[in-house]
Amino acid sequence: MNSSGTTRFWDISPQQELLNPVDNHHETLPTFEASLNAHGMYETMRFVLRLSPRNHELIDSLKFGQYSIGDISSEALQAYSTYIHETVHWWQHVGSTSGLLLSLSYLGQTHSSLAELRDVIATFGLKKPLKRWTDEVLLREGHSAQAKFAKANIAVNNALDVEYYKSYAYSPKQTVAWLVNQQHFESIGHGYHIAYGQLLSMLSTAIDPDFLVLPNAKNWDEQFARLNREQHEGFYWGSPVHVPPVGLHAIYEGQARFVQLQFLNATRLKPPSCQDWREMGYLSGIYVEAFEQFLALSKSAWPEDINDSIIGLFLLICDLAINPTRGFTLDIESFEDFIIDVDVGVRFTRFSLAVTNLPHLRTAIRSYSREEYLAVSEQLTAEVGYDHPLAALEAVALWVDQSPGLNRLMSEHQTFEFELTNLPIRVFFSHFVSFARDKLVRPEFFCWPGAWMVGAGVGDQTMELWLRHLSLFSDRGDKPGVYPRKWPGRDEKAVKVMFEQFYGTMSLYDLTRQWILKDGPFVCDFEWLSENYSQEHADAWANDSFRQVYGVNLSDFEVLD
Numbered sequence: 001m002n003s004s005g006t007t008r009f010w011d012i013s014p015q016q017e018l019l020n021p022v023d024n025h026h027e028t029l030p031t032f033e034a035s036l037n038a039h040g041m042y043e044t045m046r047f048v049l050r051l052s053p054r055n056h057e058l059i060d061s062l063k064f065g066q067y068s069i070g071d072i073s074s075e076a077l078q079a080y081s082t083y084i085h086e087t088v089h090w091w092q093h094v095g096s097t098s099g100l101l102l103s104l105s106y107l108g109q110t111h112s113s114l115a116e117l118r119d120v121i122a123t124f125g126l127k128k129p130l131k132r133w134t135d136e137v138l139l140r141e142g143h144s145a146q147a148k149f150a151k152a153n154i155a156v157n158n159a160l161d162v163e164y165y166k167s168y169a170y171s172p173k174q175t176v177a178w179l180v181n182q183q184h185f186e187s188i189g190h191g192y193h194i195a196y197g198q199l200l201s202m203l204s205t206a207i208d209p210d211f212l213v214l215p216n217a218k219n220w221d222e223q224f225a226r227l228n229r230e231q232h233e234g235f236y237w238g239s240p241v242h243v244p245p246v247g248l249h250a251i252y253e254g255q256a257r258f259v260q261l262q263f264l265n266a267t268r269l270k271p272p273s274c275q276d277w278r279e280m281g282y283l284s285g286i287y288v289e290a291f292e293q294f295l296a297l298s299k300s301a302w303p304e305d306i307n308d309s310i311i312g313l314f315l316l317i318c319d320l321a322i323n324p325t326r327g328f329t330l331d332i333e334s335f336e337d338f339i340i341d342v343d344v345g346v347r348f349t350r351f352s353l354a355v356t357n358l359p360h361l362r363t364a365i366r367s368y369s370r371e372e373y374l375a376v377s378e379q380l381t382a383e384v385g386y387d388h389p390l391a392a393l394e395a396v397a398l399w400v401d402q403s404p405g406l407n408r409l410m411s412e413h414q415t416f417e418f419e420l421t422n423l424p425i426r427v428f429f430s431h432f433v434s435f436a437r438d439k440l441v442r443p444e445f446f447c448w449p450g451a452w453m454v455g456a457g458v459g460d461q462t463m464e465l466w467l468r469h470l471s472l473f474s475d476r477g478d479k480p481g482v483y484p485r486k487w488p489g490r491d492e493k494a495v496k497v498m499f500e501q502f503y504g505t506m507s508l509y510d511l512t513r514q515w516i517l518k519d520g521p522f523v524c525d526f527e528w529l530s531e532n533y534s535q536e537h538a539d540a541w542a543n544d545s546f547r548q549v550y551g552v553n554l555s556d557f558e559v560l561d
Contacts, residue, residue: 040052040055040082040083040085040086041086042086042089042090042093042471044093044102044103044106045106046482046506046528046529047093047103047428047472047473047502048471048473048474048475048482048528049086049087049089049090049471049473049474049475050086050474050475051079051082051083051086051474051475051477052477053477053478054079054477055079055082055083055477056475056476056477056478057477058073058075058076058079058080059076059079059080059083060477072267077264077267078264080263081260081261081263081264082260084259084260084263084449084450084453085256085257085259085260086256086471087469087470087471088255088256088259088260088449089252089256090469090470090471090472091435091446091469092252092255092256092322094428094431094432094435094472095431095432095435095436095439095446095469096322096323097322097323097324097325097328097329097392098169098248098322098323098324098344099322100199100328100428100429100432101195101196101199101328102166102169102170102248103428104198104199104202104425104428105162105165105166105195105198105199106162106509106513107202107424107425107509108158108162108195108198108199108201108202109158109159109162109509109512109513109516110508110509110512110513111198111201111202111205111425112158112198112201112202113154113155113158113159113516114549116151116152116154116155116158117155117512117515117516117550118550118551119151120151120152120155121550121551121552123151124152125558126552126556126557126558127557127558127560128514128515128518128521128522128557128558128559128560129514129515129516129517129518129519129560130152130155130156130515130516130517131156131159131160131184131516131517132519132560133560134149134152134153134156135183136560137149155516156184156516157184158194158198159513159516159517160182160184160185160517161186161190161191161194161195162194162195162198163517164179164182164184164185164191165191165192165194165195167179168188168191168243168247169247169248169343169344169345170247170248170249171247171248171249171250172243172244172246172247172345173243173245173246173247176241176243179241180241186236186237187228187234187235187236187237187239187241188234188239188241188339188343189224189227189232189234189235189239189338189339190224190228190235192327192338192339192342192343193217193220193224193338196217196327196328196342197217197218197220199328200214200215200216200217200328201217202422202425203425203429204216205422206421206422206425206426206429207403207405207406207409207425207426207429208403208405208406209405212402212403212405213395213398213399213402213403213406214328215327215328215330215331215332220332220335223332223335224335226335227335227336232336234339235339243345244343244345244346244348244349245293245297245345245349246289246290246293246345246348246349247344247345248322248344248345249286250286250289250290250293251290251318251321251322251344251345251348252322253286253287253289253290254287254288254289254290254291254314254318255290255315255318255319255322257282257283257287257288258291258306258311258314258315258450259315259448259449259450260282260450261277261282261306261450262306262307262311262315262448262450262451263449263450263451263453263454264450265305265306265307265450266450266451266453266454266455267454271305271306271307272305272306273304273305274302274303274304274305274306275304277306290318290348291311291314293348293349293352294314294317294348294352295310297349297352297353297355297356298352298353298355298356298362299355299356300355300362309362309363309364309365309366310362310363312365312366312368312372312448312451313355313361313362313364313365313376315447315448316365316373316376316377316380316447317348317351317352317380318348319389319443319446319447320347320351320377320380320381320386320389321344321345321347321348321351322344323389323392324341324342324343324344324347325341325386325387325389325391325392326338326341326342326387327341327342329392329395329396330387330391330392330395341386347386350384351380351384354380354383354384355380357383358379358380358383361376361379361380364376368444368447368448368451368452368457369444370442370443370444372444373443373444373447374390374443377389377390389443390440390443392436393436393437393439393440393443394440396432396433396436396437396440397436397437397440399433400433406433409426409429409430409433410430410433410434412426412430413430413431413433413434414490415490415491415494416487416490416491416494416495416498417491417494417497417498418430418498418501420501423498423501423502423505424502424505427472427498427502431469431472434468434469435469438465438468438469442461442465445462445465449466453466467488470485471485472484472485472502473485473499473502473503479531480527480528480530480531480533481528481529481530481531482503482528482529482530483499484496484498484499503529504545505545506526506529507524507526507541507542507545507546508545508546508549510542511524511542511545511546511554512546515557519560520559521557521559522542522554522557524538524539524542524543524554525538526538526541526542542554543555
């Protein structure tokens with residue numbers, strides 16, 4: 001279900017104007033930190049959860065089980081709250097539809113253009129960066145050169161469309177001025193179309209080639225071409241870009257922070273007030289940006305304490321916002337509404353505004369129950385015209401019986417003995433499906449884990465869910481590098497092979513992105529991955545991975561001055 005076709009993209013807020021902030025965009029590796037001094041972080045393009053050595057030490061001191069709060073030091077509880085915060089970031093990336101799109105878009109830059117890149121090598125040789133080389137040749141030779149550079153342009157545009165989508169979705173206000181001045185930027189709708197198309201292409205190739213359960217993005221092309229021809233707002237070159245007040249970064253951090261505070265609050269004999277938490281540094285900057293926008297849009301007042309039901313409502317709205325249903329997992333119903341259906345910032349804004357028409361929802365969440373999750377979700381989604389969250393979860397739960405490829409994938413998930421072809425895609429998607437199946441049964445736990453991890457809600461089922469959905473990869477407190485988690489019931493050798501194969505592809509994705517977009521020579525920087533790091537070994541390993549796919553060595557490239 002989508003919003004009405006009469007709702008324009010820029011009508012998300014009566015006061016929302018075309019934003020034109022200063023151009024302060026700069027390229028960063030997306031990370032999500034638990035606190036200002038980085039006691040923990042989740043790295044989006046490395047798929048790893050990191051904690052400080054001290055937090056590792058404190059968490060390792062806690063053996064699995066249920067505790068009385070008095071048996072755990074305040075420092076250990078603080079450390080565990082950081083762990084919960086970063087685990088929420090892992091859930092956001094592997095368990096939500098927006099996070100799966102964000103995470104696998106990095107892989108999509110390579111998978112979407114393998115044939116074109118090999119053709120470029122055969123036709124034109126080895127040029128780096130490909131984007132700058134094609135731009136310069138086209139500038140010299142003019143429009144007549146477009147045809148012979150068609151394959152090169154496809155590869156460049158596929159990579160750039162992902163960069164543009166990620167920048168806008170991650171932090172729209174901060175990047176829109178930079179974005180609209182990029183020569184190759186088409187439109188917001190085009191960026192989402194390409195990102196979703198790449199995601200579905202990767203998933204179908206790896207798991208569902210006959211599209212028994214996945215939408216077929218090739219069937220969308222004519223509809224998006226029509227929107228472009230008709231100059232539909234947001235879908236043509238030069239279209240005005242109207243942006244929501246917050247994006248993925250602020251919403252992800254706000255959700256993780258308030259989950260963390262709900263946990264900490266429940267562990268205190270005398271819970272701090274919101275003002276107390278603010279004075280301790282927990283409610284400032286990016287961690288509170290989305291919440292303050294929610295309060296302003298919903299015309300709600302700052303609560304006095306973390307137990308206020310307005311915070312439960314905020315967390316539910318975050319959950320609904322980061323889980324678009326159209327495009328993936330359900331097919332597109334209204335192409336005109338595609339942007340407002342899938343953009344997380346727009347969804348968050350519209351849900352927040354809906355509260356002004358449903359003021360009773362400010363006090364509706366008290367017990368953090370499944371019944372409250374379903375009832376409040378029903379009212380919010382009906383008000384703005386989105387699908388109820390269970391619609392997508394139920395669809396995913398049925399996929400295993402409808403697709404032999406999905407059935408085989410989930411059997412691999414049980415043992416961690418994954419097929420080697422497209423292994424990173426298979427690993428990530430299997431975790432997404434597993435997460436969705438469990439969330440269908442216990443949506444309240446995944447929406448409000450901080451409230452369920454302390455007190456009467458803690459039980460065997462809750463702890464099983466928690467342990468089943470911990471991050472795949474993390475660092476260690478006693479030495480550098482990235483390591484697989486040990487999983488009860490899974491063979492340690494299978495886990496190790498999965499880990500080695502997963503990260504064995506990281507150099508390919510990184511170097512392909514460098515080849516297409518980055519000035520200067522190739523940089524093989526993989527010190528973050530290994531304990532006993534050798535740059536000579538890293539250079540050889542990365543070159544070998546690249547040569548296996550493209551048949552050439554990194555040293556053979558002509559690097560443009």
